[in-house]
Amino acid sequence: MRHILSVLVNDQPRVLARVANLLGRRNFNIESISVGESEEPGLSRMVIVTNGDERTMEQVQKQLHKLIDVIKIQDLNEHSAVERELLLIKVGAGPATRMEVSGIVEPFRASVVDVGPHSLMVQATGERSKLDALIELLRPYGIKEVARTGVTALPRGTAKTPVPAGS
Known part of the structure; x- marks a missing residue:
């Protein structure tokens, strides 16, 4: 099942690399990833498209929450987007x-x-x-x-x- 994750992160060097590296090390495939400024100064929004069942997506979110620069994760499949x-x-x-x-x-x-x-x-x-x-x-x-x-x-x-x- 396709999932779109909206991830609010600190706007710091290498945050994108750490997120991509974390997902790659755990064999989570990234279909697409885009990053840009958010509504909050100093924070960026990553939009990550990936595939997986509910259990896999739960693991992805748990792993992302372990990163210090990750502020908030929202699975947009749970909401109309x-x-x-x-x-x-x-x-x-x-x-x-x-x-x-x-x-x-x-x-x-x-x-x-x-x-x-x-x-x-x-x-x-x-x-x-x-x-x-x-x-x-x-x-x-x-x-x-x-x-x-x-x-x-x-x-x-x-x-x-x-x-x-x-x-």
Whole structure:
């Protein structure tokens, strides 16, 4: 079963390396990991996508809690979450096929961000399945390069979640 862990950590050198090393040493596979600033100064949020049953995920969380720089862990599968990924894809597209490729990317709310003599670079965001579908539709044009960020996610707001003043 796929799990998305949101891990709040101290923004310190080598924290990412320690987390990845801990998971690797215990044979937990990381499908994707993304790290960036959080709402708290001095803290970063890691979003880790991995697979495992409930027992395995419990072990992952226990191991992560042992790291001194880990502040909070939230399994976003326990809650409704919004997840997104960024895709940059460069496809073969000369002047004769550019309009055709543009017609494919438009329904995905993707945009052309670079044009070369024989290629287009497209930027798209969304859930993994949406990006996978876009890649498959662009495959016949010749995929030259692909870069994906991996998943980033946050829990949805709920009726029980207070909204900060001024929001």
